[in-house]
Amino acid sequence: MRMEVLSIGEAASRSGVPPKTIRYYEEIGLIAPAERLENRYRAYDENDVQTLRFIQRARRLGFSLKEVAALLGLYRNRRRASKDVKRLALARVAELDRKIAELKAIRNTIADLAERCHGDHRPECPILDELESHAH
Amino acid sequence: MRMEVLSIGEAASRSGVPPKTIRYYEEIGLIAPAERLENRYRAYDENDVQTLRFIQRARRLGFSLKEVAALLGLYRNRRRASKDVKRLALARVAELDRKIAELKAIRNTIADLAERCHGDHRPECPILDELESHAH
DNA sequence: CTTGACCCTCCAGCTGCTGGAAGGCCTAGA
DNA sequence: TCTAGGCCTTCCAGCAGCTGGAGGGTCAAG
Numbered sequence: 001m002r003m004e005v006l007s008i009g010e011a012a013s014r015s016g017v018p019p020k021t022i023r024y025y026e027e028i029g030l031i032a033p034a035e036r037l038e039n040r041y042r043a044y045d046e047n048d049v050q051t052l053r054f055i056q057r058a059r060r061l062g063f064s065l066k067e068v069a070a071l072l073g074l075y076r077n078r079r080r081a082s083k084d085v086k087r088l089a090l091a092r093v094a095e096l097d098r099k100i101a102e103l104k105a106i107r108n109t110i111a112d113l114a115e116r117c118h119g120d121h122r123p124e125c126p127i128l129d130e131l132e133s134h135a136h
Numbered sequence: 137m138r139m140e141v142l143s144i145g146e147a148a149s150r151s152g153v154p155p156k157t158i159r160y161y162e163e164i165g166l167i168a169p170a171e172r173l174e175n176r177y178r179a180y181d182e183n184d185v186q187t188l189r190f191i192q193r194a195r196r197l198g199f200s201l202k203e204v205a206a207l208l209g210l211y212r213n214r215r216r217a218s219k220d221v222k223r224l225a226l227a228r229v230a231e232l233d234r235k236i237a238e239l240k241a242i243r244n245t246i247a248d249l250a251e252r253c254h255g256d257h258r259p260e261c262p263i264l265d266e267l268e269s270h271a272h
Numbered sequence: 273c274t275t276g277a278c279c280c281t282c283c284a285g286c287t288g289c290t291g292g293a294a295g296g297c298c299t300a301g302a
Numbered sequence: 303t304c305t306a307g308g309c310c311t312t313c314c315a316g317c318a319g320c321t322g323g324a325g326g327g328t329c330a331a332g
Contacts (some may be wrong), residue, residue, distance in 0.1 A: 009278065019279085020321060028319090039328060041279055050268070057267045062242050065319070075264045082254045082261035089250040089263055096243040100236055106198050107232040114225040118218045125218035127225055128211045131193045132186070145309065155310090156290060164288090175297060177310055201288070 004045065005037070011044035015052035022052065030055065030069055063092060140181065141173070147180035151188035158188065166191065166205055199228060 008019045017025075023042075025031045031051060034042035054075065058068045067088055074085050110127075117125040148155045159178075161167045167187060170178035190211065194204045203224055210221050246263075253261040 085261045086253045093247050117222045125221045
């Protein structure tokens, strides 16, 4: 694999992570500080792009930056134990299940209220009444 | 209804909205600046508590502060049209449906990967491989 | 040689709070 | 009367995870 030198913009378009976000990741230490060219431009290679893609996919799956950092560590560690990765993944699934259930409950509450609301020019609407007086 | 004067702490415990959050709501203009006693303490009454409860319930239903502001406006407007309220509610439902579907997809992706991961001391784990190479 | 597209750093802001510092006030007990 | 504590006040900072902009430097094309 030839190690072509990529600018931050090129690394961005190849990885899907915007330049600003790449700099941010560097700033918070998620990725190592990039090499610099003589003009102080950051220089990347395909490995960096790969890492950025890894990060982006993990982020898309809803892993927090802290979790992504952990995953990156496991990813880079050849002696990695799949137990740790699985633990992170299952924790994320549990969290998602909790969140989904919560959103569903809220969704149904609002949908019920909306159904009982005329939705015309008349002022009667149980949504506001509910918000006003519902004893939770 | 007697208009007992309540301190911010009392208003907080009666409404369920913490003092800091009440001050914050005042700061961003969600609620009107509170009257002040001679010692500069904020003074509230039952009406204010009612409003805070309204806000809290709307927040629990996941309405953003902007939406809450709109709901408050409609709530206070006697000539309010239920159409506007319903529109807000349905928009929220649609947004929730979108979010729920998204989280479900993510959840299933991670759960699938976790299932195929040994979860022991062995290094093989498709989760990392997927993050590494999955062409999205 | 100029124009425009990059790149750099630094600072501010987004949402919705929350914590803490530094100070004022008020009540109760010793 | 003093003091301890628990309120209250303001202001500043920080959480996550970026994103936008200002004010500059650099570079390649025409």
